[in-house]
Amino acid sequence: MLQSIVSAFQLAARAVRRNKLRALLTILGILIGVAAVVLVSALGSGAREDINQKVSSLGSNVLVVFFQPNQASGARKSQGSSLTEDDGRALVRESTSIAKVAPVLRAGSQLVYETRNWSTQVFGSTSDYFQVRAWNVVRGELWPDTPRDFSEKVAVIGASVATELFGSLDPIGRTIRIGRYPFRVIGVLEKKGQSPFMGQDQDDLVVIPLASFRKNISANNLVGSVDQLLVSATSEETVSRAEVQVDAILRQRHHIQDNSDPDFVIRTQSDLRETQDSIYAALSTLLLSVGLVSLGVGGIGIMNIMLVSVAERTREIGIRMAIGAKEGDILVQFLVEAVILAMIGGLGGTVLGVIAIAILRRVLEWPMTVQPGPLIVALATSMIIGVVFGFFPARRAARMDPIQALGRE
Template identity: 55%
Template sequence: MSATLTRVFSAVVIALRAVRRNKLRAGLTILGITIGVAAVVTVTALASGARANVNAQISNLGSNSLIVFARSARASGVRSTAGARLSELDGQALARESTSIRLVAPFLRSSAQVIHEGQNASPTLVGTRLNYFEIRSWKVAQGEPWSPASENLSEKVVVIGAQTARDLFGSLDPVGRMVRIGRQMYRVLGVLEEKGASPFGQSQDEIVLMPITTMRSHVMATRPGEVHAILLSSTSAETSERARQQAEAILRQRHRIGENDEDDFAVRSQAEFQAMQDAIFAALSALLVSIAAVSLVVGGIGVMNIMLVSVTERTREIGIRMAIGAREIDILLQFLLEALVLATLGGVVGSALGYGVIFGFSRAFGWPMRLEPAALAVALGVSTAIGIVFGFFPARRAARMDPVNALGRE
């Protein structure tokens, strides 16, 4: 055991000396691996950070939330949009008949220009019920939401998003002030806490919420009770799938949809959004890492070529070592470890460079980048494997030299 360790240690020392003797050559050799490892580490960190950011945004959609929206359906082979609608009665039926749905909030959605004393903004306009705040886990940072009486009386009151408040009022306190939407004046009751962008890239802070009855009476005319979508909250994360199934069954029955006909609605859950985003990021990450891995392969080929040149230049040295008793395994180990040292140095420098890029981009652009220890370990492991794989052929060539011919070479 000690003899083996001594042999390995001696081979490492010789390999390090060879690298130190040819600093420029060694630097150029590891350059390809350095670039490849840095690219892999950076891309992986960017994808990991972006995934975590999107996951947080999906969580902001609400606790255990599901959304029901209308869509065109095919009945008896014909696609039609005539029956593609939802109503508040559908929402009431879901709340009443489902055992896994805790809260229901139907809503209407539009866009409008909101004006306050010469300042204007064009936020998303949402008319809904009070349950919307709880389902979306949306807190009112200033002021308060409207009351149930406001819904019943169609009062002209609104709760605005943080960005909308800045656009219209600047540093002023918006609570109690008036804004104009269309020809009507509305009193601001509160300002929502800041949420940032949604998973679909839209700002959740450029929004105005009002009672759905107010929106139907003063902003947009609809069929009686019609809504654009219904937001649901299951009783727990574990019952989300059962809530989705119950919602589909209840709505199919209410809409009189035949067994072989398509639904005129769709129910989507947080889990589905999560799965879709994960699939997109997994495919994108695999593509980017594959592209970056090309640099590693090119770097490996560079290691192999340099090692072949090194073997040719040191043929006489190899012959002398064999003549004084070095075995084939000793020569193989010497050159294999030399290639391994070069590749490992490239991996370490590449990891440091990648970390620097991650830190710089995060500070300069505010990009969500997170370096996973597993990704760093894989990058270093791959660079080491490249040293072994691409260094084996030159090492094997050196180990199989004929000592007599090697000594005769100049």
């Protein structure tokens, strides 16, 4: 039995070598399909790690409360948000699951240092902003806990802003102009990278005291109004309870009934993970569909080519049967030939997939991780395709009448 299998492999290998171009065209579909499957698996495993890192970079157990106009608040939308600093203080005071709340105002502005300028987002907040977001400085310092009316013109800048405005210079103690007003740089934040919000650069920002923002930057007409509240739950386990309490407290303060739409929306880190997961899942589904279609096309290609091969080698099959080859020997020979073609495509697709992963990870900085499990599955799948799509041509060859086969030219 072993000898017949070895002989079948030798005969199949010789047949593949005799028709190199045909073999190449046959394995192309398998190659593309396996490469796509390998890419999908790498994208999926890398995406999960990337999502966790990006969401964790937002801070510790963070909830973000945004203003969202409803029918009751829509008329005053042009005047600004209905969220206030007092809302933030009430959340800390009345909730048992909230550690800190940082009120936030933000606006786009032009920064200028000497002859350099840069457009970025300017955030006004309290010193709790850095604690909620678990964001430390790599140079300089943060402004200390201060009274709510602290309006000194100091700024803490992100790593990207430091690079664009100062290059290799030390920014600490230097004065930049935000809009029309001068601010002294007191700190540079550690690098966080891209945000889960549409891939924005988290390091491209400036943070200044909230009162200073109101006095020099803001055009908000509502006294005490803020754009958002950054909320830090006491622990990861209390995030869900904190979300419920935030909703209840703000509804009470804003006089909104339980059955009415609120004038705010709460986003948790779990929400962001789900959003990112859905994006990567859609991309993975697309790539996987391409891969499966290519594998199917490759399998059909193998079957067609093997049928042609059987037709061309009818006399050879008759001669083998005449000198004693059994149906099983012929079946195994052609089945092994189909498996060899599929395995060559599978190996080539695996190599192509790994190369594509390395290129995408290096050039586009896509989050991709190669795991051995999916590579083994891809190779096994290609072998199964060879068996499934090669069986019909192999059976046709094995069931030939040797007398009729010998009579064909």
